[in-house]
Amino acid sequence: MSAAEAAASEGVSSDAAPRLNKPKHVQYWKRCLKVYLPDYYTANDSTRMALAFFTVSALDLLGVLDESMKEEERRGYIDWIYNCQHPDGGFKGFPGGSGNQWDPATVPATCFALLSLLVLRDDLTRVKRRECLLWLNRMQRGDGSFGETLSGEGKVEGGYDSRFGYTATCVRWILRGNAEGEVDGVPDVDVDAFVRCVRAAEAYDGGISEAPFHEAHGGFTYCAVSALAFLDRISSLSSIPLTVQWLASRQTLTLTSLDVLSTDGDEATAPAVVSTPPSPSSPGFDVPAELRCSPAGFNGRCNKLADTCYVFWIMGSLCNLSALDVVNVPAAREYLLEQTAHRIGGFGKSPEDPPDLYHSFLGLAALALGGGEVPPFAEVKPLVPAACVSVETCEFLVGLPWRREVGPREPEAIERYLG
Incomplete structure (x- = not known):
């Protein structure tokens, strides 16, 4: 098989930007929907x-949800x-x-x-x-953080980090929008806390961590920034x-532990950062022009390897902040489509x-992310970064009638993506 044929079989054009092998990804997700998942x-x-x-x-996101299930199956789901x-x-x-002790409701679920x-x-x-909003209020601790679930004695259990704050504020946004005051006779959570x-x-460096004085982390930063987006804060x-x-x-550019890069004939560790050419809103990173065309993923912490999930966590955070143009989006998409997209469909870590x-x-x-001058990838539907749908x-x-009555005004970070 020629290189061009091999590239085409993987959904990548040999003379153009990489493409998503959409049929394989659709097949992967239909398999996940219809059959038992692997035992692990x-x-x-x-x-x-x-x-x-x-x-x-x-x-x-792939635009095939309706054709992937019959109406009877949809109702069953x-x-x-x-x-x-x-x-x-x-x-x-x-x-x-049955019962709170063995299977309580959780904020993420x-x-x-x-x-x-x-x-x-x-x-x-x-x-x-109404019951859900009352329960959500009980999930907030006195210090303002949200937990995961309630114990049989009514104690808030689970971590204190922004993952639970993110999912809690998403639930709040869905059920009460950006409404102020009581909804269905239920007071709002303590937003200020x-x-x-x-x-x-x-x-200190601008990222957001799991807890005070911990190291900044890409996933926690996304959750915190998106939670603030839901709250319009x-x-x-x-x-x-x-x-x-x-x-x-x-x-x-450091994608695996074996990555090395030579720019002067000698082996050297790949540089930690790659950026777009300088722009008015760019932080001003400067890397050799030839490196800007290389696949470049994202890591979650300083000096770590790239990882598929952090492409979303980091770029989604930047979208919420209206700053996606400060990173090299084509290089990130090349990382996904040429490095971690699997030949059977789906993406690996x-x-x-x-x-x-x-x-x-x-x-x-x-x-599916895009914002400002950066459009979403053409073969997937555009996505609202904070909501991840x-x-x-x-x-x-x-557009639901009851939702328009409850929360007629959407947070700015949500509204700018809606028609």
Whole structure:
């Protein structure tokens, strides 16, 4: 097989920008939807709601959700999600067991459940909205942070980091929009206290960490910035330019532990940062012009390797901050399509890794990002960065009659992506 034929078989043009092998990715996600997952997913059974969200949202981004299921199947998937709804509010991560002790509602599962229902075009009228909002209030601690779940004694359990704040504020946005005051007789969460938690976790270099005085991390930064986007409080960050600079610094040519690069005839470790040519909003990184054409992914922390998921976490954060132009988007897409996209469909964590649902979804989601002068990748639907679902799905939500009554005004970081 010639090099051109090999490139074409992988969905990459030998004389043009890399392309997504869409049929293979569609096949991968249909297989995830229709058949049993490999046995190593057994350990993820209690978080099955997340796997369901990755699957239906990926098919939506690929534009094949309707053709991938019959109407009867769609209703069955919706019923399965509602079967996980807890009578006291929120959703469980899977339908097994009964009672708070063994399968309580969790904040992440509730977020994934609501987003999955919207992707499946359910109007959420069967959601116990008032109970869910009351439960969400109970999930916030006195210091403003959100936990994962409630113990049998009503104690908030789980971490204090921005992952739970992100999923909690997403649930809040879906069920009450940007409304102020009470909704269905339920007071709002303490927004100011949560914002103080985010500010406390900001690192000296502009990134956001798991907890005060910890190292900044790309995933926690995305969760914190997106949570502030849902709350219309992005301006609460201590220094947006510094956060943008930290995010831009995450783009790297070091893709694997074996990567070396020679620019003068001698072996040298690949430089940590690659950037676009200088622009008015660029932090001002300077790298050789020949390096700007190389695949360049993103890492989550300083001096780490590139990883598929961080392409989304970093670029999604920059989209929320209206600063995607400070990184080399074509190089990031080349990293995804030429380095981590798998020949059977889906994306692996790193080059040569097999695909998994988590990285496969976030790889697609990263291709769907765009903002300002940077359009989304042509073969996937455009995506709202904070919500991590297609623009069409968000437009469906904000167009629901009950939703227009509750939250007629959307946060600015959401509104700019809607038609």
